[in-house]
Amino acid sequence: MTAFLQSTFNGLVSGAFYALLALGLAVIFGMLRVVNFAHGAFYMLGAFGAYVLLAEAGVPFWLALVVVPLALALLGMALERAFIHRLTRLDPLYNFLLTFGLTLILQDLVKLRYGVQSSPYEAPAGLRGSVDLGLFDFPTYRVFILGFAVAVCVGVWWALARTRVGMVARAATERPELTRALGINVGRWITPVFGFGTALAGLAGVLAAPMRAVNPLMGADLIIVVFAVVVIGGLGSIFGSVAAGFGIGMAQAWAEAYLSAFPIVAQTIVFIVMAAVLFWRPAGLFGRAEAPA
């Protein structure tokens, strides 16, 4: 029982990263109809931002947790204005391709400067060691990540459901023409929403820095898993994306714990689940069906 809870907890922690990344992807997709391939690169930049700030300027983790997402929001908004904006009238595939090109560029820029080896980053003093959760001890930093990620997801949900900005965003997502006809300037919100999405990716990156190896390729492999996660949850559904993120994290952890003889299962379970979802519910668990094609 203790072992089960422990692996469930580990799964929730890695699921928190999937959920944060899937949330950013879903928010951007909802407003812009763009699938941002560079999302993984922004996550990587977030982790590198935290590392560089600490190593070269002595900026502590807590400050980085605020500064880095803000900086990435600005970078995201700049890229949206400079590139993505120009392609929004075309097929969404073009922006997928564009952000893929941006991923290669961002990755190689970091690689040129810092090489491919992993850089160490220590958790802040207050979050080292472990806490007693009753049945077992658990690393403090992981507990923090889980709580923080859940708070962010709930906060975003609250903002979308209860605030005026959120209502505009949801309306613009579902009926852009009608929203415009009601006198709401939809275009004004596109760039900030994109920046918000990249900030979420950067936030996930900062959170990952003390836990995962910080290297230029850390985002690329992760983003493919997150793509599978959003296909499972249904990209149009913010709740679905987050739920699928946590769910896949747990499924991976259980596979690691109970099928340790077959490590391949834990690595590929997300893709197997995706295949099953495509078979039985092609629109995703929480998604709406597309127009028949």
Place this chain on the structure above:
Amino acid sequence: MTSTVESRSEPAGRGTPSGLAAAARAPGWARYALLVTGLAVALWLPNGLYPAVAVDILCWALFAVAVDLLLGFTGLLSFGHAAFWGVSAYATGLVAIHLGLPFPAAVLAGAFAAAVLAVPIGYLAVRRTGIYFAMVTLAFAQLVYHVANEWRSVTQGENGLQGVPRELFGLDLTDDYYFYYAILPIVLLGLAGAWRIVHSPFGRVLVGIRDNPARARALGYPVHRYKLTVFVLSGFLAGLGGGLFAVSHRFVSLEVLHWTTSGKAVIVVVLGGIGTLWGGVLGAGILVRLEDWLSFSGFEAIGLVTGGIFVAVVLLFRRGIWGTASALARRRWGRRD
């Protein structure tokens, strides 16, 4: 949400269902001139380039045409074609090493393995369209990558398959120059096959599905089955390229299955021109040559250049090189319908 890359990228009413269809309406002498020029370049290539680079160009040309068959003529962006290229590379390598068959037979076996793999992946992937199709194929390719990485007894894991023989009835093909001419007929057959598919009634239905899936369905065409068929054919073609790649390098590493390989194939197609078929061949020539030159001059951040090319092409000339050139040619000489 339909995925009609071409039709939405071009202003409505221009009425060019595809670059190739336009080329088919070009004056007869132009078509033959292009064909003769193309063949002449193919025959001359290893004399003008480092032969190993010329061989790579041939392999990537097949790969690009396979991707364009889906992207340009069916409106499906596969971002996971490395699965077919790579699985065929491994299958070809294993057949060549363990059975000692002549390399064309091994490559054929590899391409069949890729086509077999394309059946389940395609069956599931064609249930989604547009951007989802791209994400789903990418994810399945990553699944194949993980399996190859774990299945070390067969794939040798990170060491890769070494010593893939270039066996052809005892001929000495160790020199890339002669190997180029040994594989050229296979590549030309593959390209001719792709041309045949596009110009068959089957290919016209594909373009119809790309431009208006709902209408194609209303006309009674089983859309999913058409998409699955072209997906498998495309997997076979990509596998043909991947198998030749394995034999030419005499070595297969996990890189053949990596997502960057899928991405590179898409870059080649977009650079050459989506929906132009021959554009992919041209794009392969340019990108392979460029990458070779960059790595030869010790430039390490190749992704900076390929990524930059990609961004520039997508932003500035979405028709790619072939598409832009044929549009210019049509404006200059007009159509003779």
